[in-house]
Amino acid sequence: MLHQPDQLDLMFQALADPGRRLMVERLSKGPASVSQLAEPLDMSLSAVVQHLQVLEASGLVRTEKVGRVRTCTIEPKALGQAEKWITDRRTQWERRLDRLGEYLAGQSDKPTR
Amino acid sequence: MLHQPDQLDLMFQALADPGRRLMVERLSKGPASVSQLAEPLDMSLSAVVQHLQVLEASGLVRTEKVGRVRTCTIEPKALGQAEKWITDRRTQWERRLDRLGEYLAGQSDKPTR
DNA sequence: TCAATGGTTAAGCAATGACTTTACTATTGG
């Protein structure tokens, strides 16, 4: 049984690579061509294109080719989805801490069942 | 030359797996034992422990063993680091859009009559 | 027209990831 990855899988997977994060960092400053994205990275252009495909499949980056130049842009909405998942978990945890209050704070490490 | 992964690599990598995200979701509701984490997951306990090791190595989860029970807790600070990286990128992009908007607004102040 | 630029495609390879099974150890309730 194969697992078909959903959007969050793809986005977090995409962000797990330092090269790809660098590309996103660059794109958050404004659109760029493939060669521009490749410039600071110590790898072949081919490898960069493959990373770009991962980013595109995840929805984090959108690209459009005009002439012989492919221009890449970040998709802040997608970034927002990943952000939301994390925020939701954190706030859930913090709400729980609030509910516990001072009285129970000392025993809050016991597993809840 | 091998690439030694930093904290962000490990955290996003950890969050890229749906099973591990489920574990984090469970833990954001409160601490749990390994078996409790395993319960909703369709895999061996051994596999769950391995996922747990990934989460622990990433800093997202802290565990402590008392007697024969290992109790797991999320580490909201780590979650916050991943959150921050994303937020920073998004706000950087949005600031850029704002600047662009101001520039265009300035252009449209040109006398139209 | 034609060479340089910008990117694409395919094949191949070593390393990593996500499991499994099997065997094992430590704790604990009765």
Added chain:
DNA sequence: CCAATAGTAAAGTCATTGCTTAACCATTGA
């Protein structure tokens, strides 16, 4: 004490990832 519980460790398998090189195509500036 002893069986059930809770987890651990090691080894093996198979798929996926992150590159590489090489050959290739389309656009463009001179």
